[in-house]
Amino acid sequence: MLLLIVIVTISIGLSYIFPEPFNRINVIIVFMILWLFKKPSGAIVWFSFFSFYIIDLVTLAPFGISLFAGTFSMLLVYWTYRFVLSNRSIISITALTFIAVFVYRILYILVYNLYLYINDSETIWSELILATSVESILTSLVVFILYFVLFYRKNKTVKSISKYGFLS
Amino acid sequence: MNRYIRTIISIFITVILVIILHYLGVLKSGEDFIKKTVFSGSSKLYQISIMLPSGKETFESVEKLEEAYISLKKNQSYILNQESEYLELKNENKSLREQLSFVNRNNYTTVGTDVIGKQIDPINRIITLNKGTSSGISLQNPVITNDGVFVGVISLVNEHDSIVRLINDNESRVAAMLLNQNRSIGMIEGGFGLTIRMSFIPQQEIVEIGNIVTTSGLEQYMPPGLVIGEVASVEKEPFEPFQRAIITTPIVYEKLHVVSVITNYENSL
Numbered sequence: 001m002l003l004l005i006v007i008v009t010i011s012i013g014l015s016y017i018f019p020e021p022f023n024r025i026n027v028i029i030v031f032m033i034l035w036l037f038k039k040p041s042g043a044i045v046w047f048s049f050f051s052f053y054i055i056d057l058v059t060l061a062p063f064g065i066s067l068f069a070g071t072f073s074m075l076l077v078y079w080t081y082r083f084v085l086s087n088r089s090i091i092s093i094t095a096l097t098f099i100a101v102f103v104y105r106i107l108y109i110l111v112y113n114l115y116l117y118i119n120d121s122e123t124i125w126s127e128l129i130l131a132t133s134v135e136s137i138l139t140s141l142v143v144f145i146l147y148f149v150l151f152y153r154k155n156k157t158v159k160s161i162s163k164y165g166f167l168s
Numbered sequence: 169m170n171r172y173i174r175t176i177i178s179i180f181i182t183v184i185l186v187i188i189l190h191y192l193g194v195l196k197s198g199e200d201f202i203k204k205t206v207f208s209g210s211s212k213l214y215q216i217s218i219m220l221p222s223g224k225e226t227f228e229s230v231e232k233l234e235e236a237y238i239s240l241k242k243n244q245s246y247i248l249n250q251e252s253e254y255l256e257l258k259n260e261n262k263s264l265r266e267q268l269s270f271v272n273r274n275n276y277t278t279v280g281t282d283v284i285g286k287q288i289d290p291i292n293r294i295i296t297l298n299k300g301t302s303s304g305i306s307l308q309n310p311v312i313t314n315d316g317v318f319v320g321v322i323s324l325v326n327e328h329d330s331i332v333r334l335i336n337d338n339e340s341r342v343a344a345m346l347l348n349q350n351r352s353i354g355m356i357e358g359g360f361g362l363t364i365r366m367s368f369i370p371q372q373e374i375v376e377i378g379n380i381v382t383t384s385g386l387e388q389y390m391p392p393g394l395v396i397g398e399v400a401s402v403e404k405e406p407f408e409p410f411q412r413a414i415i416t417t418p419i420v421y422e423k424l425h426v427v428s429v430i431t432n433y434e435n436s437l
Binding site for chain 2: 010011016045053055057058060063064067072108121127135
């Protein structure tokens with residue numbers, strides 16, 4: 001739990017420090033996706049649940065919107081990882097990140113607009129869809145780079161060793 | 169029942185349960201601890217962020233840049249004129265105050281607070297303050313900078329922290345008045361942090377670039393005369409009953425570090 005608080009705090013802090021549009025990078029989802037690839041387990045859904053619970057505590061949007069959207073988007077990503085994009089390639093992880101952010105924001109926007117509609121307020125779409133696209137692309141790019149730096153080259157080295165027996 | 173559907177239902181029930189427990193206040197002590205921990209860390213990063221230089225302003229084309237430059241030149245000469253007029257009026261006002269033992273008409277009770285955070289989602293334009301109900305802050309209290317420029321309204325208040333909805337937020341609505349010949353009344357609305365518009369200005373009233381906009385005080389918790397900004401452009405269509413103005417403010421909302429919350433005001437007029 002403490003680790004999740006630290007991750008969320010770093011995520012919030014980085015959004016303050018990064019300039020537009022890089023402050024849109026969703027650090028929590030970056031972390032969750034890399035964690036999923038490192039230790040594939042359904043626990044990721046509950047990590048996501050607690051992370052977005054913390055996010056909901058510090059934002060003005062009605063409590064529960066991030067919690068709902070974040071948890072279900074990670075559940076979808078976990079199942080997609082298990083049954084569809086399970087080959088652990090750099091393309092898969094980038095696609096999974098895009099799906100995670102995009103589904104998270106689409107659910108967020110839908111629930112938020114439902115709330116606005118119930119409260120007789122003007123619903124908002126176009127700006128949010130644009131913001132969602134920027135967030136999805138930038139977050140995917142960050143995961144692509146991090147995966148390349150952290151795992152991809154290492155995996156290739158391991159494959160080369162096992163194939164050609166360089167070190168044997 | 170399919171186990172995937174069971175998983176979805178159990179997560180959904182957990183989410184709903186947590187939301188209910190949150191609104192019932194059952195989780196309050198734990199939530200307070202989490203918020204305190206998060207704010208203590210993120211506020212340090214926020215302090216770093218306000219020390220970083222602001223992003224450069226970008227223009228769509230050279231023509232737009234030229235247009236902005238000409239507008240600034242015009243504004244500069246206008247400000248110089250205003251300044252000389254202001255100095256004259258200041259002296260006059262000083263002597264009148266002395267003569268009439270003028271007492272401040274607007275008596276505000278304010279609470280000074282530090283800004284410890286800002287928005288993290290693309291929807292709301294907010295700042296987080298490190299004081300709440302324990303310092304006398306309540307919902308709908310107006311928030312100003314130390315030199316009296318209106319920033320926004322308290323939209324969520326807890327015991328030791330509160331959230332201000334900035335005037336450039338999409339859901340922000342404030343009754344305002346233009347300091348033009350007609351003293352036009354209108355409504356200030358934000359637009360995703362990108363613009364601030366003043367709507368519902370009657371069509372026949374004259375609005376000029378540079379007119380100052382203040383709060384009108386027509387709302388229950390809002391004192392009149394808090395400066396919001398000045399008119400940057402006017403949108404007027406002959407077939408519409410109202411005209412609109414785009415307002416620029418003298419504040420960089422991303423760099424606020426100390427603000428005052430007006431917890432009580434008294435208008436003796």
